[in-house]
Structures are given as structure tokens and as C-alpha cells.
Amino acid sequence: MIQPNRTNEERGEQIAAEFSQIMSSAVARVQEENRQRGIPNVYSINGFLYYELPDGSLSREDPWQGKTTPPAESGEDLPD
Numbered sequence: 001m002i003q004p005n006r007t008n009e010e011r012g013e014q015i016a017a018e019f020s021q022i023m024s025s026a027v028a029r030v031q032e033e034n035r036q037r038g039i040p041n042v043y044s045i046n047g048f049l050y051y052e053l054p055d056g057s058l059s060r061e062d063p064w065q066g067k068t069t070p071p072a073e074s075g076e077d078l079p080d
Contacts, residue, residue, distance in 0.1 A: 035052075043058070
């Protein structure tokens with residue numbers, strides 16, 4: 001909540017902090033949903049893509065490369 005009697009700079013910093021907290025929470029929620037559905041989370045580290053595998057390890061190889069369907073537990077269809 002925005003506090004009264006603050007400068008515009010202080011209000012801006014507060015809004016930015018609240019926004020960052022909301023976004024971080026949303027990202028964590030989606031990452032966990034992906035893990036539960038067998039969908040790899042993808043990260044860019046030093047300009048390279050890394051895929052989080054079901055065991056939590058990271059791989060630079062796309063686990064879905066060449067597959068036409070995602071894992072059944074994902075509930076998703078890959079485009080044709």
C-alpha cells in the first residue's frame with residue numbers, strides 16, 4: 001500500500017519493490033506448476049539456455065527436442 005506523505009521518489013521505490021515482490025511470487029508459482037506437470041523450466045545463464053530436468057538438474061539439451069507430444073502430465077499439446 002502506498003504510504004501518504006512520501007516524496008515521488010519514495011513512492012516510486014515502494015511501488016517498484018511491491019511490483020518486484022508480486023512478480024517474484026508469480027514466477028515461483030509458475031515454476032512449481034511446471035515441475036508438477038513435467039514441463040521444463042528454461043533459464044538463460046551467461047547467454048546459454050539451460051533446461052531444468054525433472055530431477056532438478058540443469059541440461060543444455062532441450063528434453064522436448066524432436067518430440068511431437070509433451071509428457072502426458074503436462075496437459076498441453078505441442079503445435080503441429
